[in-house]
Amino acid sequence: MRLHSARFDLIAIPTAFPMKSHLQALLGQALASASSALGQPLELPAGLQIDPARDPRHGDFATNLALVVAKSLRQAPRAVAELLVRHLPDSPLVTRVEIAGPGFINFFLAPAAFQAVVEQVLSAGADYGQDRSGAHGRILVEYVSANPTGPMHVGHGRGAAYGDSLARILAATGWQVHREYYINDAGRQVDILTVSVWVRYLQGCGEVIAFPRRGYPADYVGVTSARIRAERGQDFQRGAADVLAGLPVDPDIDVDADEPTRAQIKGGQEAYVDALIDRARSMLGEGYKVIQRAALDDQLAAIRATLDAFGVHFDQWYSERSLVDSGFARTAIERLREGGHVYEQDGATWLRTSALGDEKDRVLFKADGAATYFANDLAYHIDKLDRGYPLLLDVWGADHHGYIARVRAAITALTGHKDALRVQLMQFVTLSSGRMGKRSGNFVTLQDLISEAGTDATRFFYLLRSHDQHLEFDIELARSQSNDNPVYYVQYAHARICSVFRQLAERGQQFDPAAAPSALHRLVEPQERHLLGVLQRYPDSLQAAAVQYAPHQLAFYVRDVADALHSYYNAHKFLVDDPDLQTARLALIAATGQVLRNALDLLGVSAPESM
RNA sequence: GCGCCCGUAGCUCAGUAGGAUAGAGCACCAGAUUCCUAAUCUGGGGGUCGUGAGUUCGAAUCUCGCCGGGCGCGCCA
Numbered sequence: 001m002r003l004h005s006a007r008f009d010l011i012a013i014p015t016a017f018p019m020k021s022h023l024q025a026l027l028g029q030a031l032a033s034a035s036s037a038l039g040q041p042l043e044l045p046a047g048l049q050i051d052p053a054r055d056p057r058h059g060d061f062a063t064n065l066a067l068v069v070a071k072s073l074r075q076a077p078r079a080v081a082e083l084l085v086r087h088l089p090d091s092p093l094v095t096r097v098e099i100a101g102p103g104f105i106n107f108f109l110a111p112a113a114f115q116a117v118v119e120q121v122l123s124a125g126a127d128y129g130q131d132r133s134g135a136h137g138r139i140l141v142e143y144v145s146a147n148p149t150g151p152m153h154v155g156h157g158r159g160a161a162y163g164d165s166l167a168r169i170l171a172a173t174g175w176q177v178h179r180e181y182y183i184n185d186a187g188r189q190v191d192i193l194t195v196s197v198w199v200r201y202l203q204g205c206g207e208v209i210a211f212p213r214r215g216y217p218a219d220y221v222g223v224t225s226a227r228i229r230a231e232r233g234q235d236f237q238r239g240a241a242d243v244l245a246g247l248p249v250d251p252d253i254d255v256d257a258d259e260p261t262r263a264q265i266k267g268g269q270e271a272y273v274d275a276l277i278d279r280a281r282s283m284l285g286e287g288y289k290v291i292q293r294a295a296l297d298d299q300l301a302a303i304r305a306t307l308d309a310f311g312v313h314f315d316q317w318y319s320e321r322s323l324v325d326s327g328f329a330r331t332a333i334e335r336l337r338e339g340g341h342v343y344e345q346d347g348a349t350w351l352r353t354s355a356l357g358d359e360k361d362r363v364l365f366k367a368d369g370a371a372t373y374f375a376n377d378l379a380y381h382i383d384k385l386d387r388g389y390p391l392l393l394d395v396w397g398a399d400h401h402g403y404i405a406r407v408r409a410a411i412t413a414l415t416g417h418k419d420a421l422r423v424q425l426m427q428f429v430t431l432s433s434g435r436m437g438k439r440s441g442n443f444v445t446l447q448d449l450i451s452e453a454g455t456d457a458t459r460f461f462y463l464l465r466s467h468d469q470h471l472e473f474d475i476e477l478a479r480s481q482s483n484d485n486p487v488y489y490v491q492y493a494h495a496r497i498c499s500v501f502r503q504l505a506e507r508g509q510q511f512d513p514a515a516a517p518s519a520l521h522r523l524v525e526p527q528e529r530h531l532l533g534v535l536q537r538y539p540d541s542l543q544a545a546a547v548q549y550a551p552h553q554l555a556f557y558v559r560d561v562a563d564a565l566h567s568y569y570n571a572h573k574f575l576v577d578d579p580d581l582q583t584a585r586l587a588l589i590a591a592t593g594q595v596l597r598n599a600l601d602l603l604g605v606s607a608p609e610s611m
Numbered sequence: 612g613c614g615c616c617c618g619u620a621g622c623u624c625a626g627u628a629g630g631a632u633a634g635a636g637c638a639c640c641a642g643a644u645u646c647c648u649a650a651u652c653u654g655g656g657g658g659u660c661g662u663g664a665g666u667u668c669g670a671a672u673c674u675c676g677c678c679g680g681g682c683g684c685g686c687c688a
Contacts, residue, residue: 047628055631064630067668077668101631102668147688185640187688270687348686359684366686373688401615403684427616428681464636465624466615470681472623477637483650485679486636492650503647547628556625559635570643611648 015234018109018120019061019093019113019536020050026089027065027105033087033294038073045069052537057180059098059106060113066103077103090429114532115520121535121591128598129539134176140384141167143395144307145182148299149193150218150266154429154473155397157446161462161604162426163395164312165551168357168602173546178389179314182380185296186320187373191277192216193299194292198236198280200225207240213250214273214283224298228291236287243283246277306447310455311604328372332379341413351378356409357418374403378410385415393422393549401425424549426467432474444475453478456605460487463555463603486559490600493562497593498609500584504586507575516587519580523588527568531592534564542602551603558599565592 028044035042045068053062066081071081079101088097096108121128141161145154171177184190196215200222203209211217215464228236229320250272251265281288300317307313323329333349336342341352351374354361364375384392392411396403404423412418431444449458457478464486465471477484524531538557541598545553574585597607 049630053631055636058631061629069631070668102624104631184688189688346686350686363686368686368687372686377688398616398682400683404615425616425682470617474623477623481650484637485650488650489636492648496648496651500647507647552625556635563635566651567653569647570649573647575647610650 001502008552013398018116022091022093023050023063023107024060026091029065029089030084030087034083037087042069052533053106058100058104059108061107061109062104064104066105067228070103080495081105105275111521111524114529114536115523117536118520118533118587119517121594122587125594125599128541128594130172130598131174133171133174136174137391138176138178138389139393140178140180140389141169141170141393141395142180142182145184146303147184148296148303150216150220150299151302151445151447154431154444154446154449155426157310157449157458158429158462158471159313159395159397159426160307161459162467162551164248165463165603168551168604169542169546169551169554172501172602173542178316180316180318180446181314182321183300183317186324186376192273192291193295195273195276195280196221197225197295198291201228201236202240202243204229205234205237207237209240209243210250212273212276213252214269220298224295228294236284236291238283243279247279248272306450309450310446310459312602320376320380322447323376323383328383329376329379333375335382336410336413339413351410353409356407356412358405362406374406378407381407381411382414393421393424395424395426398425398427417597419542424467427470429471429473432472432476449475456491457485457487459604460555463551466550466552487605488611490558490562490596492611493565494593494596494607495587495609495611496569499567502587503575511582511586511590513587515583519584520587522581522584525572527571528588531564531568531588534561535591535595538599554603555598558596558603561592561596561599565589
């Protein structure tokens with residue numbers, strides 16, 4: 001099967017923007033007509049742009065068609081523009097055409113061209129601007145995948161908001177989306193968590209044993225250990241002397257030491273915790289798994305609860321442990337070996353990623369036989385492909401960027417398509433009240449943030465920045481219930497619209513959508529014209545957000561909608577004596593409310609009926 | 612040192628598959644409510660798009676150098 005670039009596919013499909021399609025059809029005819037006049041075949045070029053004009057003096061829509069084809073015709077752009085305009089068919093929706101600047105063709109449209117959007121929105125409702133056909137095919141989006149060794153921090157929150165919104169956007173633009181969370185429940189970090197819980201448990205049993213310096217000292221470790229003690233009593237108690245017998249020392253860090261010395265101390269701490277893990281395994285047997293299961297269950301429950309509160313849901317939680325236990329982690333790698341990409345050296349098993357764009361080859365199985373994180377993750381990605389997803393979209397933190405090349409190399413080796421894996425990196429999040437740090441103890445968790453600022457404000461804040469831009473999260477602003485908070489600006493627009501309809505009902509009147517079409521010609525005010533244009537732009541904004549994997553485009557769009565609504569609201573009354581005019585205006589704001597709901601839903605932000 | 616990301620108004624940021632005179636919010640200044648929610652609106656000042664070259668009809672956007680910041684360069688995860 002040939003894999004297309006998703007970006008290319010989305011550009012190639014006809015726009016959902018009716019006015020744009022209309023103009024494109026007109027230009028296509030003009031081009032065909034001009035082409036036969038010239039005796040030279042011409043087609044609509046790839047670089048064709050038909051966009052709403054930024055400056056009202058440039059009309060309503062502008063195209064660069066003449067500029068683009070001028071090169072192949074080897075003629076002056078303005079001359080080509082004049083030729084095209086001469087061959088442009090008449091349209092009742094186009095009142096005037098101008099050639100401007102270096103050769104832009106500007107279209108001035110009849111009011112009807114804008115008014116029609118109201119009917120489209122009202123009849124399509126929640127489907128306006130959307131394509132739920134799934135025609136683009138299947139895509140697997142993996143995001144968050146935070147290690148289950150502690151609470152999620154604000155950086156994970158960004159990935160959660162981004163990944164979830166992107167998944168919603170892709171599903172609304174013709175993709176069959178599957179959302180997955182990869183649980184790293186098989187690695188060394190989980191073992192460190194396990195012995196951390198065990199040591200706390202032993203302390204709780206009265207044993208005198210120091211907490212490992214590389215362990216997780218957080219409160220949640222104590223919570224799990226207390227739960228185990230409550231449920232299992234002293235089942236896992238072992239004498240401290242026996243536990244520590246023969247273990248290396250756990251060296252204390254010396255802040256004044258030079259860098260090599262500190263590295264040595266850190267190495268000693270790592271060696272100690274590893275030895276403690278081995279000791280725990282041998283002394284506890286099956287009990288080790290019980291403690292580990294308890295620790296993982298508690299962490300995953302907390303993570304799920306937080307994500308649930310954040311409105312982030314997954315179709316599947318995929319366990320790394322399950323890959324290992326089923327043996328797939330090893331058999332999947334065998335396929336790479338059959339392809340000749342695997343070799344043995346220095347006792348380890350390597351993948352020849354350097355042949356496929358990586359800087360160097362990578363270890364799959366260490367000299368001690370243990371699988372690397374990379375090997376298991378690779379098996380996971382192979383399983384994704386096996387399950388029938390030709391396109392894999394991974395959302396990772398920016399610190400993983402050096403990891404992309406090796407995973408992509410492996411995917412390329414298996415599929416022959418280096419484009420089968422797409423990785424979107426989340427740049428780092430800093431807090432206005434200081435940096436986050438996982439072991440610092442005073443980091444702000446995602447749960448804290450949601451509790452403080454609420455899901456709507458938190459998600460909107462995250463999505464108001466491009467994901468490849470560093471984000472400075474202003475907690476005070478996010479939690480402030482004031483007009484400074486950008487999410488309220490948008491939500492207030494929706495609430496205002498709802499309020500108008502409540503007022504209407506209080507007056508004993510009703511809005512009749514069926515009467516709207518014949519009344520829309522009354523929408524002639526500048527604010528109405530502007531708002532109509534914004535609503536008409538929604539399908540393209542959604543497309544742009546999908547194609548560029550950029551939910552923030554939609555966040556900016558809803559702000560534009562709110563902006564246009566507020567200006568309109570302040571300039572004109574909607575509940576007026578003239579029934580036709582009132583119907584027209586109510587239809588317009590009803591459509592505005594619908595578009596706000598549609599877009600906010602894709603951002604995961606609520607659209608309140610009152611505030 | 613090498614690789615990736617970034618540098619746009621006082622602050623936080625859009626705009627980057629090349630398009631016309633580079634935008635928004637906040638902050639600052641001046642105004643608007645007998646009327647559907649003022650969490651709103653209207654107007655104003657504010658810029659060598661880090662910098663120097665190049666590519667072409669046209670560059671914030673593409674290429675190269677330089678300056679500045681972030682991240683990554685493990686048989687860690």
